[in-house]
Amino acid sequence: MIWRFGLLDSVFAPLAPSHWALACALVLPLLAGVVAACVPPRRTWPVLAVCVLVVACGAWLMMDAWQAGLLRWQWSVAGVTIALRLNGLGALLLVVSQCVAAAAALYAPGFLRLESPGPQARWLWPLMGVTLFALSLVWMAADLLTLYAGLELLSLAAVGMLVLSGKPAALEAGMRYLLLTLVGSLTYLMGVALIIGHWGELSLARLAEVVEPGAVAWIAASLLGAGLALKAALFPLHGWLTPVHQSAWTPVSALHAGLVIKASLYILILLWSILLPETHWAPRFVAWLGALGIVWGGLIAWRAQTLKTLVASSTVAQLGYLMVAFPLLLGPGVAPIAKSLAWQGFWLQLLGHALAKSAMFLAAGNLILATGESSLAGLAGTSRRLPLSLLIFGIASITLMGLPPSAGFTAKWLLLHAMVLEGHWVAVAALLIGTLLTAAYMFRMFRYSFDETAPRHHYQPLGRGMDAIALVLALAALVMGLLAHLPLALLQGGDA
Template identity: 55%
Template sequence: MIEWLGLHTAYSNQFSDSLLVLLVLMVPLLMGGVAAFWRPQRRWPVSFVILMALLTLGLLALFLLARQILEHGSQAWLIELGPLALHWRANGLTLLLLLLTQIVTLASAAYAPAYLKSEVGRGGAQAWLWPLQGVLTTSLSLIWLAGDLLTLYIGLELMGLAAVGLMLLPGRMEALAAGMRYLLLALVGSLAFLLGVALLLGGWGRLDLAGLAMLAEPGPVLWVSVALLSAGLLLKAAAFPLHAWLAPVHSSAWTPVSALHAALVVKGSFFIAVQLWVVLVPEAKAAAWLVGAMGGAAVLWGGVLAWRSVKLKDVVAWSTVSQLGYLLLGFSLLIGTGPTVAAVAWEGTWLQLAAHSLAKAGMFLATGNLIFSTGESHVKGLAGASRRMPLSLLSFGIASISLIGLPPSGGFTAKWLLLHAALEAGYLPWLAALALGTLLSAAYVFRVFRYSFVEDAEPLDYRRVPWSMEFFAMILALASLLLGLVAEWPLLLLRAPGGEP
């Protein structure tokens, strides 16, 4: 399976190839700096022209990189910085994740100006939103491209620091408390990750994943290092039972920040964990079953807590815990199973990641619109919102279609593939988890709509939601729905030469 990660490729020394990768990494940083210097609320024409030019450059670089990979297969680069050697690679999976990152972060960044102007007001902290988003996008892109543990660690730490900074921006006491708690847990996860890296380096003297795949041998050193690496990453990914920090963080964060965090930040840690298991312990069936059991518990526990949550943002946050459980189920279907099961599970896992990212980002933006308009943060406070907030409720509902797993959404196609893999493997408990998870998802979604359609509620003083906030919530929600109709395209990327299941 290591070939699916694009790690077994010859290094490219062409300057044009390296330049494309550098542009993909650097353009988000430049866009964040431009948005901070020429803030969109104040100098929109100037910032718009510069940002569109940078965006065009970044998308062109991504397009050229995609064409090269689809034509010639996986690409790899060796960057030597004195005694350090950084290994980068790109394949179809990398392209899918890079494109997903661009879509979600651009929608979140474009949603932010109207949100900050209408909801937050003026304040010096606003200027830090876009630079931190740029750092977050670059760090995620670095994680998708990394082929060694050193680069992965750099990307992981940059991502964590940017995420903490974004969480602290509101400046309120509850935001500071939640952000500092998140920082503390992120540091604990980083420490566990570093200890695991140190064991691998001491045992085999290599940090590149391809080299470790050839040299690492089963034994106490490998098992302890993988356990440390996994514990640190699963803590950062809010995987059950290490998830308690997630809901408080989202409750106090700005809406576009919550969308980014739930859609992308937790996925970065998950991506690294899957890579390490595929590279280091591809036959650890018993351990993969344990992670799969954690996933099943996450699906049920997160769904129950989302159904019982009082606050609207908590519903969406606990829904994230539940939906991440499906990704954990993928561990047990990828590790220690036959090639047919693993191939189907590989496609289902990454399609589920993409569908959930789009749907959850759209749902958080729609939730922010509902809270902004009604001034109510509780689910019961939505009573009567159906008449005054039809577009936001529609965006929430369309995103929910993918989370529940109804056709023709991307979530349906992904869960169908996971269901097929579980049937092929004979893992009957996973079938029950998938079925119960679907019912719980429907329960907490329809609970929101139940209150929204109460007709005899007292009239609220609704505020008009800016069109851009409605627009980008709808775009992301529709993207999660349409992903199921064009699912063959992302699956084509996963099957690109050098990375096909």
């Protein structure tokens, strides 16, 4: 399992330009964020220039990682060795993060112009930069310390972004999120301390060699697991998620729901595959919670009254899809074919959901901005007046429902295939029920929008490109389903 994460020695050294690409991919978001805080961009093109550069660096790293199989960097600073590594999986996550962050950043100027918030808006840019930096760090970290630093930075930046709108509700939800995420960090830190105290290893690769199953591994894994589950909003620790999104700014929600919570999930599966390889009960437990989460999240979204609650609750259910795959990835005695299918399905689902959920948040934000109403009933008549925003929402919802030809479908196919091979029928049922529940709440929203009897009211015209950005993300999630072998080849590429 460890080799799948690229925790081994690399054969080839990174190409010379890759060092620059790495530096650029890490530092440029920070730098651009600071500059934008001083001189907030009023137009889209300066943002676009930076985004193109960052994504180009990510794409370069991805190409190099694909060819070399694994890239490693190592520095010694004051006696502490810091190492970064990038394999196919990491590169894929990196590029998708950069793309989603770029979409959120490109969306922001138009959004801020319409929203006309106070002077605190300028803080959005550095916080976004820090978020992308921290995400990149998490995908590339090769030791516990870097991982912790990335996670902590990510959580704080996320809290900062989510309270930017300054509404009392946002502040209250943000405070709760801050407290919970600090509790999560503390628990996580205790787990890390236990590992370091007992095995004395920071590097993940060497830790994997020395870890032996036993009480310490179990306690450490449960501490880490609890902390990360809280941060990732895994059922039943998801209570903070919906209120936080309720009053947050649209681009922030897109970034947060699409990526930030995924980082915690990534760390969770990475550390558990080191600490608890081939265990029976821990992944089973997560899978049971996941199955419940699929149903619970679906039901909450089904009776949601506002659009943002619907979209945010659906995240809880979608994370459940990932949780039910845990026994296939970590469980004992799983056939190699099933494991490989589940591995591909897991990441494809995560990536597809990241793209589709951010697209959906942007589309929902557009609908709310244009109608001036946040309730579902306020959407009546939008199918006539705002067909494009609604179509984007629809395309994104195809991925979330897991209907063909979307990434969600191909991922679900892979997971189902693995589950059928292994005879995990409860998980199969959970996935299929999840499909129906998702369809139920998505089409409930469309039913409101098709209502032609509603009174007409004023619609705020949207900025150019605000729909286009969401459309590109939604279509990317759709096309990823048909061309799934390309990203999946990259996952395999890291294996070699």
